[in-house]
Amino acid sequence: MSPSLTQGSQHRWLLTLLTLTVVLLSLAPSLRLLVEALSDLTQGGNAPLWRVLQSASTWRALSHSLYTSGLGMLIALTLGSLFAFVITLTDIRGKAWLVFCFMLPMMIPPQVTALSWLQLFGPASPLLKSIGMAPPLGSPQPLYSAEGIALLLGIQSAPLVFLALRTSLLSLPRELVEAARISGARQNQVWRHIVLPVTRSGLVAGSAMAFISSLGNFGIPAMLGIPAGYYVLPTLIYQRMASFGTGVLAEMAALSLLIGVLALAGVALQQHWMGRSRFGLVGHSGRAHDFSLGRFRALVTVLLVSVLLVILVAPLVALVVSSLVPAMGVPLNADTATLNAYHEVIGRQGATWRAMRNSFWLAGGAAVVLMLCSLPLAYRLQRLPARLQNLTLSIIELPYALPGVVLAIACILLFVRPLPIINVALYGTLGLIFVAYLARFLVVCLKPVSASLAQLDPSLEEAAQLAGAGPWRRLTTIVMPLIAPALFAGGLLVFLLAVNELTVSALLWSAGNETLGVLIFNLDEGGESVLASAVSVLVVLMVASLMLSLSLLAPRLPKGVVPWQG
C-alpha cells in the first residue's frame, strides 16, 4: 500500500472499529437474554421457558398487557388524529402552542403523569377537597383499574400517533388537494377521497407505535396497577425480581423474551406501514393545507383547548396543589398552603439530593459520551452501502425499541458476574445503569446527527479535502461545526429522556444508587404523596424548560429532529 494511503486508512479503521464496538455492545444484551431464555430447553417441561409459558400468571399478565395497551392505543388514536388533522390541515390559530402542549405529556415521565392523575381523583385528592367535591372517604380510587391504566397510556402515547400522522399529512402535496377541488370535490369529499386514503398508513403506523410504547410502559401500570393487584408483563417482572431477586433470572429472561417478541412484531408492523406510506408523492410538500374552518373555528378551538385542559392542565394543577398541602386529605386554602414539602425534599431529605445527583450524572454523562460517539459513528455509517447501513441502524435501535424492562433484565444477565479480565463488578453500582443508558439512548442521539449529515452537501467536505485538509481535520473544522446543532439537540434529547428514566433503573437501582424516577416511585409507594408531588413539580418544570430550549434550537436543525416542531 502506498504511503499516501496510511492516514486515510488509519482514520477509516478507527471509525470502523468504533462502529463494530457499538454494534456489538448494542447486540450483546439481547443475545445474552436470548441465550438465557432458550437455555436448558432440553430439560423439557422443567426448562424456564416452559415453566413460564405454563404459569397462569404469565397468561393473565399478557392478557392484561394486551387489554390495557389495546385500549390505550384506541384512546391515543382518537386524541392524536383529532389534533393532527386539525392542527396540520386547518387554519386554526396558535398552532405552535397547541403542538407544544399536546407533546408535553410524551416528555413528562410516566410516573409523574400517574402521580398527577392520582392527585386529581379519589377521596384524598387535595384538589377535590379544596373545591369541596371530594367523594366520601372509603370510596374507591377510580384510576386503580385496567381502564385507568389504559386512559393514561393513551394520553401518554397520543403524541406518537400525532407525529406519525402529521408527517404523513405534511408529505401530502398541496396540489393533490387542489386538483381534487378543481375537479369539483367539496371539502368533505376531499377528506374522504384524498386525505384519508393517502394518510391511512400514517394512522396505522402511529397506532402501532402507540401500542408498542404502551406495552413497554412501566411507570403507569406500576403506580396504578400494583396497588390494585393488577399486573401487566413489565410489572410482573418487576414484582418477581423485587420479591425473589436474581434467583428467578432465567424465568424472567423467558418472560422478557415474550414481551420483546411482541414489541418487535409491533415494530415490524409499523415499519411495514411506514414504508407503504411513501407513495412517491410528487409536488410541493411540507406546506400546510389550510382548510377554512369558517364559523366553526371558535368551536374547534374551544374543543382542543378543553381537551388540553383535561389531559394536561387539570392533572398538573392537582399535582401542584398536592405539593402545597401539609398532608394528603387536607384542603388547600390560605391557612394550609405551605412550601414545607419543597423544604423537605430539597433541604432535609438526603435521598432527594442523592437521587438528583445520580440522575444528573447519569443523564449528563450518557449525553456527553453519546454525543462524542455519534458524530464519528454517523460519519462512518453514511459511507457504508445502503443495506449494511440499514442493518447497523436496526441493531443500534434494538435496545431502544425493546421495552425497558427487557433491556434491564438483559443487562443484569450480562453483568451479574464481575467482568472478566479486569474483574470489575458492575452489578449493584451506578455503572450498570450508565451502561444500560448508553445502549438504550444511543439511537436517540445518533438519529438527528445522521439526518443532519445526510443533508450536508458532500462537496463541502470535498472542497476542504482538495484544499489539503486530512480526514480528522475535515471532521473537526468542516463537518462538526455544521452538524453541531443536531449533535447538541441529540445530547439534549438523551438528557431529557435519561434524567427521568424509571423503567430501566427500577430494576437496576440499589440502595444509595436511586435515580430521580425511582425516587418519585418510592416516595409514592411509601405513602409520601405530598413529597412525591413536590419532586414531580420540579421535574415537570425541568422538562418544560429543556423542551423550550430545544425549541429555540429548532430553526438550525433538520426537519423532524425536534419532535414537536413541524
Add this chain to the structure above:
Amino acid sequence: MAGLTLKQVTKQFGEHKAVDGLSLTVEPGEFVALLGPSGCGKTTMLRMLAGFEQVSAGEIHLGDTLLASAQHHVLPEQRNMAMVFQSYALWPHMSVADNVGYPLKLRGMRGAEYQRRVEQALALVALEPYAQRTPQDLSGGQRQRVALARCLVTNPSVVLLDEPLANLDRHLRASMEHSFADFHRRTGATMVYVTHDQSEAMALADRIAVMQAGKLVQWATPETLYREPRTSWVASFIGQGSQLMISNGAPGRRLGGHELMQGLTSPASQRNQPVLVRPEHIQVHPEAPSQQDLTARVERQTFRGERYELHLRMRDGETLLTYHSHALKEGQQVALTLLEGWCLEPDQ
C-alpha cells in the same frame, strides 16, 4: 505549474464503464474543457483528477509524479489542486475571508502574510468589501467568485471547474465566462473545465476533449473542432450545420464546392459518405433557378436579428440550414451554391 498526462484511464462502476481508456496530455498552463452530454463520464473524469474517485485502470500523472493508477492513489488533500464546485461548496459556518483563507491555514500560514494573501485573492475577484459577510449573504455570481478566490489563494498546480456556470442565469454567465478567462490569464494555472455547453467550452478553452459514452471522441482546439469534427456525432454536437450524404470523398478530407456538388448528384444508393456543410458555406440565389442548378425549397425561416435563418429542403428530402440577409417566401424554390464541405467518419 505542471501539465497533466492521462494514460488509458478507465473507471468502472460494476459492469458499466463510466470512463473508458481515456488518454490525453494537458500542457502546463493550458485551459482545457471536458465537453459532452450528461452521462458521458466527464464529471467522473474530473473527480478522478481530483482524487475523489479511484481509477480502475490506467494512470494519471502530474508533471513527473504519478497521481493515480489501479495500485496507487494520492489522496485529494495531497494533490495541491483546487476546484470550483457546481454548488460552490462554500462553508456556511465561515465568513468569506475565512473560506478563502482556509487552505492557507491548513498550510500553517498565520499573521500578516495570511492577511495579505487573503486580501490579494479577494481583490482579484473584486470582493474585498464582502470579506466579513457570510456566503449566505452573497448573490450567485458573488459566491462563484468567492469559490474562485479560494482556488487561487494557494497557487494550486491544477484548477478544476465542475460546471461552474450551470446554476447561473444567462446574463451572469456571460460576465462569469469573462472572469474565468481573465482569471486564467492572470494566474496562468492549468485549468480543467467540465461542461455540457459547447458554446461555453468554445469561448473559454484552449483545447477541448469531446467525450461520448465514456470515450474520448476528439481532442482538439475549438477552431479545429468546428472546422474539422471527426465524426458525424461531434459535428452535430458542435456548432450548427447540415449533414448530407455524398458519393465521393473520404473521412478527414475537405471537399471544394465543385467536388461536393458533383458528389450530390449520384443516385441515393451510391451516396454513403457523410459530409458536413456549415451554414456559412452555402450561398442562396433567390431568383428563379435554371435546370442545371442545385435547388431547394424554403421550408421555414426564423428572424435572428442580424440575419434570417433558413431551413431548406432539397429534392431528395435532405435538409439544409443556412443564413440569408433578407426574408424569402416560405415554399419558394431557390438555387444553391455549396462552397465547401468536410467529410466525416460515420457513427458506429
